Amino acid sequence: MNKTLCALLVCWSALALADESAVKLRPGNNQDVVARNCAVCHSLDYIQMNSRFLDRKGWEATVTKMVKVMGAPIKEEDVPLILDYLDQQYGKPK
Structure with missing residues (x-):
C-alpha cells in the first residue's frame, strides 16, 4: 500500500474517533x-498537548514531519501561516 493511502486511512480513522467540538x-x-489543515489527520488537542514543549523550531520540525513523513495534505503556502499561528499562540515561552 502506498504511503499516501496509508496516511489517508490513518487520518480518516482519527477523524471518526475524534470529537472536535470540545476542542x-x-x-x-x-x-x-x-484548524482546516491539522484536523484532517488528528485531533486539535494534540496542538494543546504539545504546546508546552515546542518553540518555533519545534513546531517547524513537527509540521515538516507531518508533510514529508506522514503525508499530510498541507499546501506549501499554508505552512508559514500555520507556523506563525502555532508559534504565537502555542509556542513555548521565550
Whole structure:
C-alpha cells in the first residue's frame, strides 16, 4: 500500500474517533488555516498537548514531519501561516 493511502486511512480513522467540538483553539491570525489543515489527520488537542514543549523550531520540525513523513495534505503556502499561528499562540515561552 502506498504511503499516501496509508496516511489517508490513518487520518480518516482519527477523524471518526475524534470529537472536535470540545476542542477550542486559541483565537488568533490563521486559526482557521490551522484548524482546516491539522484536523484532517488528528485531533486539535494534540496542538494543546504539545504546546508546552515546542518553540518555533519545534513546531517547524513537527509540521515538516507531518508533510514529508506522514503525508499530510498541507499546501506549501499554508505552512508559514500555520507556523506563525502555532508559534504565537502555542509556542513555548521565550
